[in-house]
Amino acid sequence: MAAILTDDVLEQARHGDSGALTAIYQNLAGPVHGYLAAKGLEDPEAAAQEVFLTVFARLADVTGGVAGLRKFTFSISHARMVDATRARARAPRIVEYEPAVDPRVETSPQDELLAQLESGHLAQALDSLVSDQRECVMLRIVAGMTIDETADIMGKSAGSIKQLQRRGLLSLKKTLEEVDGDD
Template sequence: MGKTRRSGGDVREALTDEDLVPGAHPESELFARIYSALAPAVLGYFTARGVDDPEALMQDVFLSVLPRVGGITGGVAGLRTFVFSVAHARAVDYYRRIERRPRNVDYDPLLDTRAVPSAEAEALVRNGQTDAHLLIEALKPEQRDVLMLRIVGELSVEDVATVLGKTPGAVKQLQRRGLKALRELVSEGVMA
């Protein structure tokens, strides 16, 4: 069993295909290994997607995935693809619910985004130090989904195609166009 070093010096056991062989570990230990290996990426995916409670959605994903672990094929790569398929579906469901039922929020002048940006904020944009979330949000939804699954989820082109129900060629095009759009957004911010 290999160990992998995470940020901050944290060392965790890496999940291997052998770990997923039936009977290799007691069920509770297997679930703990899967959760430890994949939960940070799923949490990052939901955070990058801007959901209100990424931890709750992440827990929901693992509650759905863990009972089905025995039926998943393809080793760790197959498991990762399945986990992000469920995560993507949860994110889509989340935004569908939001669209159907607008949130009621008390007015808070500190949260009012209609204000003109400060001179400091404009200077940061001119220097190319833009907020990554704003850049990602400026992309088309399909481009954003592809880039988030490829970068945050660390999925292959084929796995992203499976998650989104697209061909690998379509995923490559969306990735290329998304990266091009990000470069143009950054260039416009620097040139402004």
């Protein structure tokens, strides 16, 4: 069980206390990894490790106590995700041809149904959102960020974040209802 993250623990971590650094990692690693994985990074664990190396190296820069630490950590996570997305766009990954997984091969209706049941529809519904709505929902719901933290990370006002979240959740609900209705 992770120690409770408090301003005192943050202050101890700034002075190099290994127990305090461990408490920070244990409290934030799961949400950071979840955020990076949900954003589709190829190696979210490695990216999360990079995030914490940066966070620990720059603890002196953190202001605002534990809330400031969370915002700082997810700002770095967001930046790593953007960097990885840009790098992937510049240098696409080359993979060998595998006929067994070639999407151009038609599958049977039974195989398609089994694949839909196994994969779930949430990822598909998230992909249907506008990028800002998807980012807002990911930060608010997956990462557990507050409206103000999300607004700072995305460079938008709190009111914009509220609207993006509301519209994104309504769109998700509609898409999931349509998918469930098609089944």
